[in-house]
Amino acid sequence: MANYHFEADSLQANIAGEVTQAGAKSAGMNVAEKDCPMQDLTREEVTQYLRRSGLRPTRQRIALSDLLFGKGGRHITAEALHEEAVMAKIPVSMATIYNTLHHFTQAGLLREVAVDGAKTYFDTNTSNHHHFYHEDTGHIYDIDTDEMKVVGIPTPPEGQEVWRIDVIVRLKDI
Numbered sequence: 001m002a003n004y005h006f007e008a009d010s011l012q013a014n015i016a017g018e019v020t021q022a023g024a025k026s027a028g029m030n031v032a033e034k035d036c037p038m039q040d041l042t043r044e045e046v047t048q049y050l051r052r053s054g055l056r057p058t059r060q061r062i063a064l065s066d067l068l069f070g071k072g073g074r075h076i077t078a079e080a081l082h083e084e085a086v087m088a089k090i091p092v093s094m095a096t097i098y099n100t101l102h103h104f105t106q107a108g109l110l111r112e113v114a115v116d117g118a119k120t121y122f123d124t125n126t127s128n129h130h131h132f133y134h135e136d137t138g139h140i141y142d143i144d145t146d147e148m149k150v151v152g153i154p155t156p157p158e159g160q161e162v163w164r165i166d167v168i169v170r171l172k173d174i
């Protein structure tokens with residue numbers, strides 16, 4: 001697996017869209033068939049994913065995966081996960097939380113959604129989809145893929161391809 005996040009190369013698409021290019025997963029725009037939602041993974045499946053990605057299924061990783069994947073589809077920040085871990089009496093530092101989230105992302109168990117420079121959510125739904133984000137409440141939720149089409153995608157620089165498009169549609173109360 002290549003470095004998923006840190007090699008990512010992004011450019012701004014129409015709305016706050018993000019075209020992310022990475023070598024972590026195999027090729028092309030057609031990601032639908034290999035990107036299935038992760039929210040219903042069993043502990044055993046998580047363990048298998050970790051192993052396949054060269055990550056040892058440590059007790060801490062398993063405990064965090066229970067928090068992440070045991071509650072259906074969710075978008076969670078590192079801080080919120082840390083809070084949940086504290087509540088669940090899982091002794092874990094913020095640094096471990098960050099590392100685990102990045103490792104899980106590299107393993108394809110999570111997808112990173114960066115809504116702005118300071119705020120990153122980790123999405124248990126790794127399928128190709130877009131998000132609504134409420135600027136004031138910080139709520140983020142999935143947009144049904146049928147509900148949105150992205151058109152006018154710019155031609156990528158030579159030698160590069162558009163790997164994925166994530167659009168964040170930003171909301172405010174009226």
Ligand SMILES: [Zn+2]
Pocket residue numbers: 075123125129130131141142
């Ligand atoms: Zn999502």
